[in-house]
Amino acid sequence: MTHKALACLRRQLPIRLRLTLWYVVLAGLALVAFGLFQYYRMQSSLIASVDRSLEITLTQAMTSIDSENGQPAFQNTDTFGQISSHLGKDDFAVRLVDARGRTLDQLGNASLPVVEGLPVSGFSTVSQGDPRWRIDTQPVAAPGGQPSGWIQSGQSLAPMDRTLADMRTQLLLGLPLILVLIAAGGVLLADRALHPIDQMTQTARALSASDLSKRIDYHGPSDEIGQLAQTIDSMLERLQAAFNRQERFTSDAAHELRTPLTALKGQIEVTLSRPRRGPEYQRALAGLAEQVERLIKLSDALLFLSRADHDRVSMQAAETNLTELLEMVADQFRPLTDSSQLRLTTDLEPAVCCLADRDLLIRVLYNLLDNASKHTPPRGEVSLKLRREGQQALIAVGDNGPGIPAEHLPHLFERFYRVEQDRSSRTGGAGLGLAIVGEIARLHAGQVSVHSQLGAGTTIQVRLPISPD
Ligand SMILES: Nc1ncnc2c1ncn2[C@@H]1O[C@H](COP(=O)(O)OP(=O)(O)OP(=O)(O)O)[C@@H](O)[C@H]1O
Ligand SMILES: [Mg+2]
Numbered sequence: 001m002t003h004k005a006l007a008c009l010r011r012q013l014p015i016r017l018r019l020t021l022w023y024v025v026l027a028g029l030a031l032v033a034f035g036l037f038q039y040y041r042m043q044s045s046l047i048a049s050v051d052r053s054l055e056i057t058l059t060q061a062m063t064s065i066d067s068e069n070g071q072p073a074f075q076n077t078d079t080f081g082q083i084s085s086h087l088g089k090d091d092f093a094v095r096l097v098d099a100r101g102r103t104l105d106q107l108g109n110a111s112l113p114v115v116e117g118l119p120v121s122g123f124s125t126v127s128q129g130d131p132r133w134r135i136d137t138q139p140v141a142a143p144g145g146q147p148s149g150w151i152q153s154g155q156s157l158a159p160m161d162r163t164l165a166d167m168r169t170q171l172l173l174g175l176p177l178i179l180v181l182i183a184a185g186g187v188l189l190a191d192r193a194l195h196p197i198d199q200m201t202q203t204a205r206a207l208s209a210s211d212l213s214k215r216i217d218y219h220g221p222s223d224e225i226g227q228l229a230q231t232i233d234s235m236l237e238r239l240q241a242a243f244n245r246q247e248r249f250t251s252d253a254a255h256e257l258r259t260p261l262t263a264l265k266g267q268i269e270v271t272l273s274r275p276r277r278g279p280e281y282q283r284a285l286a287g288l289a290e291q292v293e294r295l296i297k298l299s300d301a302l303l304f305l306s307r308a309d310h311d312r313v314s315m316q317a318a319e320t321n322l323t324e325l326l327e328m329v330a331d332q333f334r335p336l337t338d339s340s341q342l343r344l345t346t347d348l349e350p351a352v353c354c355l356a357d358r359d360l361l362i363r364v365l366y367n368l369l370d371n372a373s374k375h376t377p378p379r380g381e382v383s384l385k386l387r388r389e390g391q392q393a394l395i396a397v398g399d400n401g402p403g404i405p406a407e408h409l410p411h412l413f414e415r416f417y418r419v420e421q422d423r424s425s426r427t428g429g430a431g432l433g434l435a436i437v438g439e440i441a442r443l444h445a446g447q448v449s450v451h452s453q454l455g456a457g458t459t460i461q462v463r464l465p466i467s468p469d
Pocket of ligand 2: 370
């Protein structure tokens with residue numbers, strides 16, 4: 001199979017099968033390695049025990065060697081003690097050989113195989129024919145010190161080979177059986193571990209763009225899978241909230257656009273219902289222009305908020321002297337407050353600077369001053385304050401109007417939110433001004449807050465990070 005085909009197969013195999021395969025392969029390798037280790041350990045310990053008994057035999061046999069006609073020979077075989085019982089069997093023997101390997105004398109009935117070549121001292125395994133033999137060879141020293149021959153003790157390895165063959169059979173039969181059990185266990189475990197993922201897949205399948213209400217609702221332990229389920233659930237929660245917000249925004253926007261458009265249509269129909277003279281048309285068109293102005297303001301606000309949602313507001317942040325900017329806005333706004341018989345006071349700390357977009361800040365100030373002046377009765381006071389507070393610049397626009405009931409305060413910065421009594425559109429707002437203020441503060445990494453007391457007035461505070469000195 002080519003490498004490509006293998007990769008393709010790997011991609012297509014379900015994860016539980018892949019896990020099980022890995023599990024079986026790794027367990028199989030570990031078992032084979034362990035089996036081989038045990039097998040060779042057993043083999044070497046069996047050989048060591050054979051060697052030990054050969055060595056003992058040889059040492060004992062050595063003591064009963066005598067010289068007969070200048071050649072070594074066994075004497076007094078009764079002194080063999082414990083090993084003599086071995087010698088009755090046909091798998092054990094001790095013999096004396098001459099320097100060329102010919103047998104001179106032998107104890108025991110077994111036919112020890114002939115070792116090829118000249119005798120060499122030490123242990124050797126002779127594997128010609130069946131069974132194999134283990135032979136220990138040592139030189140026999142003549143009285144003159146020269147080796148006069150060699151003594152060899154030999155033991156058949158047939159019992160050891162039988163034990164090892166038994167072990168091989170057990171391993172060969174047992175290993176596949178254990179692997180089958182491991183595979184079954186692997187499938188079971190993988191199945192259990194992946195069950196919650198199946199549950200997630202089913203939930204995800206049941207979701208649609210218009211219904212994000214389904215949740216995984218996992219009740220298992222808070223392990224990796226539990227955390228994944230929780231993360232997906234909270235992501236769905238946020239998505240659904242964003243989706244609902246967007247839906248409300250669209251329908252509120254459509255509703256807000258409809259009101260001035262209906263008014264426009266009504267005015268046009270009334271104007272066209274009968275022939276009119278020039279000044280009447282002029283008056284009607286001026287009324288229409290006012291409605292169109294309101295529509296432009298509304299669509300402008302909607303466009304800004306939609307850009308802010310997608311982080312596409314073009315922001316030209318520059319080092320801005322807030323003190324000067326607020327002074328300038330107050331001067332520009334004063335004629336409007338004068339015409340409503342309001343007093344606009346300023347209390348500005350000098351030289352407070354921050355990195356900001358001037359146009360956006362002017363928009364914030366106009367919205368806040370507009371709200372304050374709309375909600376303050378004649379001879380009231382609107383104040384504009386600027387203070388440095390730690391690493392922030394605090395801009396506060398206050399008034400001594402009627403204040404806002406506490407239950408409305410948490411919603412004030414929501415889009416299209418207006419306090420109930422304002423819905424009559426006496427003040428004519430769409431409820432987007434404070435939402436825009438909130439977005440601009442967010443774009444400047446700042447915060448907005450509102451403090452209001454019924455009958456005493458309202459203050460809206462905007463905090464912006466100031467530039468380090
Ligand atoms: N200084 C204030 N005093 C009393 N109520 C206020 C004040 N500022 C805001 N509000 C209330 O908060 C509501 C939301 O204000 P926001 O500026 O968002 O909308 P708006 O002024 O009604 O419309 P827009 O600003 O879009 O023209 C207003 O409808 C008004 O009821
Ligand atoms: Mg407003």
